[in-house]
Amino acid sequence: MGVSEIKDESALQSLLSSASNQLVVLHFSAAWAPQCKQMNEVMEELSKDSQYNNVQFAKLEAEDVPEISEKYEITAVPTFIFIKNKSQVDRIDGAKAADLTKKVKLLCSGQGGVPPPAEDKKPIQDLNTRLKNLINSAPVMLFMKGDPEQPRCGFSRQITQLLKERGIKFSSFDILQDEEVRQGLKTYSNWPTYPQLYANGELIGGVDIVKELIESGELEAQLPKQTSLEDRLKGLINKSDVMLFMKGDPDTPRCGFSKQTTSILADTGVKYDTFDILSDEEVRQGLKKYSNWPTYPQLYVKGELIGGLDIIKELKESGELESVLKGQ
Numbered sequence: 001m002g003v004s005e006i007k008d009e010s011a012l013q014s015l016l017s018s019a020s021n022q023l024v025v026l027h028f029s030a031a032w033a034p035q036c037k038q039m040n041e042v043m044e045e046l047s048k049d050s051q052y053n054n055v056q057f058a059k060l061e062a063e064d065v066p067e068i069s070e071k072y073e074i075t076a077v078p079t080f081i082f083i084k085n086k087s088q089v090d091r092i093d094g095a096k097a098a099d100l101t102k103k104v105k106l107l108c109s110g111q112g113g114v115p116p117p118a119e120d121k122k123p124i125q126d127l128n129t130r131l132k133n134l135i136n137s138a139p140v141m142l143f144m145k146g147d148p149e150q151p152r153c154g155f156s157r158q159i160t161q162l163l164k165e166r167g168i169k170f171s172s173f174d175i176l177q178d179e180e181v182r183q184g185l186k187t188y189s190n191w192p193t194y195p196q197l198y199a200n201g202e203l204i205g206g207v208d209i210v211k212e213l214i215e216s217g218e219l220e221a222q223l224p225k226q227t228s229l230e231d232r233l234k235g236l237i238n239k240s241d242v243m244l245f246m247k248g249d250p251d252t253p254r255c256g257f258s259k260q261t262t263s264i265l266a267d268t269g270v271k272y273d274t275f276d277i278l279s280d281e282e283v284r285q286g287l288k289k290y291s292n293w294p295t296y297p298q299l300y301v302k303g304e305l306i307g308g309l310d311i312i313k314e315l316k317e318s319g320e321l322e323s324v325l326k327g328q
Contacts, residue, residue: 006026007064024055025081028081051108140197148160152176156194159210242270243301257297270325293305299311
């Protein structure tokens with residue numbers, strides 16, 4: 001059947017719909033990575049094997065389809081995602097030709113479908129720090145299933161509607177995209193269900209609590225005063241002398257450009273802070289207009305925009321990066 005090429009979300013959904021209960025193998029790759037070319041050749045050979053006639057093979061340029069890459073938590077290439085009935089059943093990270101062949105054969109035989117054991121998680125202290133940063137990433141923060149435009153459970157739909165009806169600005173985090181956050185936040189906040197609403201870093205509660213506060217007229221008093229987007233952006237930009245707006249965080253960058261940027265900055269030894277623009281759509285879109293810079297990552301030094309990855313590379317090559325980061 002050959003290997004198809006996926007260039008956008010609609011093409012992916014079309015493939016998944018047509019595949020019905022077939023196994024779909026997605027290869028997230030990059031043209032600049034030789035190991036991806038090798039794995040594409042392996043996949044081409046598998047697609048020609050008659051025993052895999054019912055398998056749909058497809059490849060995607062990970063950095064050309066950032067939304068899809070984010071959905072499947074692609075942080076490096078090559079990565080292979082295995083899907084049945086539109087649900088992910090397994091994955092392989094890295095150029096592992098033998099593992100790819102074995103996995104395709106296993107899932108075709110009906111013996112697969114259970115994800116491999118999770119890798120050892122980061123120390124609890126690191127997870128708690130990450131949770132604290134997420135909770136405090138916006139004055140009003142909602143941890144929900146899905147996003148405000150596409151809630152993926154009835155309770156999440158109710159709470160976003162209640163907040164929108166009252167003109168309350170809030171940011172959100174989709175706990176379905178991060179199992180570590182999903183489970184860790186339950187323990188961290190001692191609150192077993194979702195959604196969870198926070199204000200100024202403090203837990204308000206779930207949809208029932210929000211409804212009670214609305215009925216008693218106390219909700220607005222529990223929330224911080226609304227600030228303009230411009231003031232909020234200024235505050236974030238000036239949060240640290242060196243501030244990087246990126247996709248993900250330095251430990252788990254969620255696009256190739258962010259990964260390269262954090263690697264370059266780490267080599268300088270200069271301390272910097274970050275903001276995950278995937279956690280806040282208002283900041284993600286607003287900062288593009290505020291800075292007149294349409295892409296991410298974006299690096300700021302003492303409140304001034306330096307630029308993105310290309311500018312950072314140029315400064316590194318010219319030997320000026322460290323002095324620029326130190327504001328010299």
